[in-house]
Amino acid sequence: MKIQEINVNSGEEIVRDFTADEIDQFNLDQEAEASAVAAAQAATESAEAKLAALGLTADDLKALGL
């Protein structure tokens, strides 16, 4: 994995490999992001299931401006 570093003050720009710490952080971040996306998806699916139980869809809510 690589990182593009731009020194705004000097204008210097380099591309280098991640350090071991940066790789660890990247992996942690990706896990956290995947969890957040999954949680959001689960919330959406849960809400859609509740709507379906009421005989409604997301489009019905949109039609009501909700």
Place this chain on the structure above:
Amino acid sequence: MSNPTSNYNFQMPTSTDLVTDLPADFEVFGQAVDTRLKALQPGTTLGDLAYSSSTANTNTRLGIGSTGQVLTVAGGVPTWATAPAATSMTVLASGNLATGTTTTTFNSISSAYLNLRLVIRGFNGSGNNTLTMRVNNDSGANYATYYSGYEANTTRSQGSIGNTSWNLTGGPFTGGSYSNLMVYDFADYANTTTRKLVNCQATFFDANGPATAIINATGGYSGTNAAISRIDITYGSNVNGGTYILYGVS
């Protein structure tokens, strides 16, 4: 016409005046007109203006201002003043996002400006993924996000706190070459006494939606009160292309 005249009370000869008095009468009349005109048009110099004064039928001269000055009001009368400074945008850095990288870091950002604006044009990646952002290399749970928009075929409005980075654009983006656009504004980024915030406007090709996503998001950062001197953007897959421009706004 009434005599004397109705507005300025100029006295004119009457039908009973002696003809021999007419020259003197017109001298009185003419001088009165001349004096009044000068009172109404007090300008002496090219560019002078005149405005009504508190004295009836008398205007006040306002000499022409100097180059760049603007007309304003002070004490109930017009006056020239120095024009407020216009907003200017200075390009601090610009170039291509490096293909094959996952993170782009802008460091050593000067504190000399009022605001920062980061524009990412044509961003695209090698896979479907999300784009996150950090400031000052802080990976603590100090990031909050509220965003609204249309994404994944859904009108969205949601917020979260305690995150370790900002995901201001939702997503995931669709991997491939698309004309995505993201604009990030960091207001008052250089102050050292408050938390920081960013506003993001974005439109991109959505991996979960009907091609186009539009997002307007605000991010709050509560880690430290230090000026923002570093911004990192990280994509979950390799970057395939796009350009960046970082502006200092003053």
